[in-house]
Amino acid sequence: MDPVSKPLDPRQLPLLLQGEASLIGEWIERREGARVLFQIVVIVLGAGLFGAAVGSWRDPMQSLFLAIKLPLILGLTAAGNGLLNGMLAPLLGLNISFRQSLLLVLMSFTISSAILAAFSPIVFFMLWNTPTTAISGSAFYIALLLNVAIIAFAGIAASVRLLALLQRLSGDRGIAMKVLFAWLAGNLFLGAQISWNLRPFIGSPEMEVQFMRDDAFAGTFYESIFRVLHGLITQI
Amino acid sequence: MNENFPAPPNPADGGPNPPELDAVANEAAPIKGPADCVESLLREPGRILFQLGQKDGPRLVATLLGIALGCSLIYGSIVGLFSRGEQIYYAPIKIAVGLPLSGLICLPSLYIFAALGGSKARLADVLGLLAGLLALSSIMLIGFAPVAWIFSESTQSLAMMGALHFGFWFIAVYFGLKFLHAGFRRTQMRASEGVSVWMVIFVIVALQMTTALRPILGTADTVLPTEKRFFLAHWAENLRINANYKAPAANAPATR
Numbered sequence: 108m109d110p111v112s113k114p115l116d117p118r119q120l121p122l123l124l125q126g127e128a129s130l131i132g133e134w135i136e137r138r139e140g141a142r143v144l145f146q147i148v149v150i151v152l153g154a155g156l157f158g159a160a161v162g163s164w165r166d167p168m169q170s171l172f173l174a175i176k177l178p179l180i181l182g183l184t185a186a187g188n189g190l191l192n193g194m195l196a197p198l199l200g201l202n203i204s205f206r207q208s209l210l211l212v213l214m215s216f217t218i219s220s221a222i223l224a225a226f227s228p229i230v231f232f233m234l235w236n237t238p239t240t241a242i243s244g245s246a247f248y249i250a251l252l253l254n255v256a257i258i259a260f261a262g263i264a265a266s267v268r269l270l271a272l273l274q275r276l277s278g279d280r281g282i283a284m285k286v287l288f289a290w291l292a293g294n295l296f297l298g299a300q301i302s303w304n305l306r307p308f309i310g311s312p313e314m315e316v317q318f319m320r321d322d323a324f325a326g327t328f329y330e331s332i333f334r335v336l337h338g339l340i341t342q343i
Numbered sequence: 344m345n346e347n348f349p350a351p352p353n354p355a356d357g358g359p360n361p362p363e364l365d366a367v368a369n370e371a372a373p374i375k376g377p378a379d380c381v382e383s384l385l386r387e388p389g390r391i392l393f394q395l396g397q398k399d400g401p402r403l404v405a406t407l408l409g410i411a412l413g414c415s416l417i418y419g420s421i422v423g424l425f426s427r428g429e430q431i432y433y434a435p436i437k438i439a440v441g442l443p444l445s446g447l448i449c450l451p452s453l454y455i456f457a458a459l460g461g462s463k464a465r466l467a468d469v470l471g472l473l474a475g476l477l478a479l480s481s482i483m484l485i486g487f488a489p490v491a492w493i494f495s496e497s498t499q500s501l502a503m504m505g506a507l508h509f510g511f512w513f514i515a516v517y518f519g520l521k522f523l524h525a526g527f528r529r530t531q532m533r534a535s536e537g538v539s540v541w542m543v544i545f546v547i548v549a550l551q552m553t554t555a556l557r558p559i560l561g562t563a564d565t566v567l568p569t570e571k572r573f574f575l576a577h578w579a580e581n582l583r584i585n586a587n588y589k590a591p592a593a594n595a596p597a598t599r
Contacts, residue, residue: 186491191486197386198483198518297490304497327498 114142120149123218126268128275134209135203143210146217147182153220154178160227161254164234165310172318176305177223181216184298185209188290195289200282201273211272212290215265222261230254251309266291303328373399377413380406384479384522392526395471404467407474408443416479417441421488424564425495425504433566437556442481445549446473452544457527457535464530471524480512480519487511501561502585505578508560509550516546550574 119142134142148284154177162173192212193205203211230253237250266287273283302308303322310313370393374380375396380403383390394403421437443537464472493507520542527538553559554574556567561581 187489191483192487193488194385194483198484198521202386272436293490297493300490300497302491304493324497325499327494327503330498330503 114139114188115145117145119145120217120221123214123268124221127269128271128319131214131272132275135207135214135231138206143213146213149217150181150220151178152226153217153222153316154181155232156222156227157220158256160231161309162232163231165280166251166316168316169310172316173308176308176318178220180298180301180305181220183301184294185212185216187297187301188212188293192290193292199285199289200279201277201286203276211269212294214272215269216267218268219261222264223257226257226261228256299328304329344374344405359466370394373397374403374406377406377410380410380478381482384410384475388479388522388525391475391522392529395468395475395526397570400467400471404471404474407471407478411477411481412439413473414478414485415442417516418481418484418488418491421491421495422508422560424492425560426558428562429566430558430560430562434559437559439554441556441559442477442549445545445552446477449473449541449545449548453538453541456530457530457543460527460535460537461533462527462530464527464532468530472523472533476516476519478519481514483515483518484511487515500585502582505560505581507561512549513546516549520545 119134155174158173158175158177159170163169189205189209189212196203196208196318230250233250233253269290270283270287273286274280277283277286303326304319306320306323307314307317369391370387372390374383374390374394380391384407387521391403392406394400397403416435416439419438420431423431423434450466450470450473453473454464456468457464457469485544491507491511495504498504523542524538527535532538551574553570554572554577557563557577559570
């Protein structure tokens with residue numbers, strides 16, 4: 108029996124976090140636009156709150172920009188890979204529809220966003236205590252690492268929940284692992300590029316506060332990684 | 344009864360249990376239109392394989408080839424967006440022509456390799472499987488199209504985009520080849536090594552086709568090449584040009 112029959116009931120959030128696979132399995136079977144809307148609201152608020160906390164270190168305007176950009180990255184990644192994820196699932200042995208695959212990815216992003224929201228006061232506090240002139244200081248890097256660790260934790264926790272759900276739907280851990288790996292690889296690949304296009308995030312103090320850099324579409328994330336690695340190798 | 348593409352053996356009989364193909368209850372249900380065909384390729388490949396051997400098989404093959412053509416044109420348009428200009432028209436045409444042409448070139452050898460492996464498939468059946476391979480891989484490319492478009496808008500590096508498109512194509516063809524392999528397993532093929540060798544040949548032919556029809560991603564003075572070249576030599580030259588070319592972003596400061 109579904110204890111949260113109303114799609115807009117906020118009590119469904121803890122159930123998502125607890126990974127109630129049977130209940131979530133029922134949700135994705137239904138066509139409930141309101142439940143999707145609820146999840147989108149959680150993503151916008153959760154990732155937005157975390158973004159605002161991270162951006163607050165640089166400037167209030169950067170805070171606003173980041174509050175918009177983080178949910179935008181999640182949304183664009185889910186939309187950009189939606190078709191591919193929907194194709195990969197049945198090809199890898201999990202016979203679900205495009206709508207269901209999109210809902211599953213959305214649910215995992217909802218879990219990540221809820222976790223990010225929960226950590227945003229800590230991030231805000233840490234960055235508030237870090238002087239803005241400390242861009243090269245150890246305190247800044249500790250704060251930066253903290254952010255990365257929180258984002259990684261949110262992503263891993265959501266993936267673990269998603270794996271349990273995929274396993275329940277497929278009835279096979281191997282298939283669930285393959286689908287999860289394929290989805291994660293695709294989302295990370297595209298998500299990294301969209302993040303690169305929508306930079307800056309924390310923002311260097313010597314550069315002006317902008318929603319997007321003037322050269323946002325000049326180059327890719329992977330080219331920049333290649334350049335950094337190339338530079339490191341040539342210095343050795 | 345479908346003699347060429349019978350349903351997979353029942354696991355209860357002690358036969359192999361291919362997860363992609365078994366547990367399909369409605370393989371006998373006819374395939375109605377391209378949308379149903381796409382759905383079946385992704386979710387119920389066994390249905391396609393069964394229907395290929397029915398009296399409507401030739402029509403299904405035509406549908407599969409039509410899907411491959413349509414999807415190749417769409418993905419080709421995304422490829423053409425990188426260089427824009429005339430490539431917006433030429434890239435989709437070249438991809439839509441090149442992929443089936445690669446398949447056609449390799450069709451006789453596929454039939455021979457399959458027969459050597461003990462397969463009872465007729466040439467028409469092999470054509471059906473090949474059409475399925477082309478259709479499924481082209482559909483997969485459509486799934487990659489939004490990602491490819493974002494990268495097309497972000498980079499000016501020919502090498503980067505070339506590697507990306509080839510990466511996507513390899514993944515798409517992997518699933519297409521899985522379909523082909525599953526199909527041959529239904530044709531009493533005893534040894535699959537020959538078909539595995541053919542798969543390598545097909546990939547090499549398709550890669551060479553991209554060089555024979557160049558430029559597809561970049562630009563040139565002529566629509567088709569005036570000089571013959573092996574695809575590895577063509578890639579090496581492009582990588583050399585790319586290494587000497589400094590994109591504006593290369594000098595941009597690292598931004599946080």
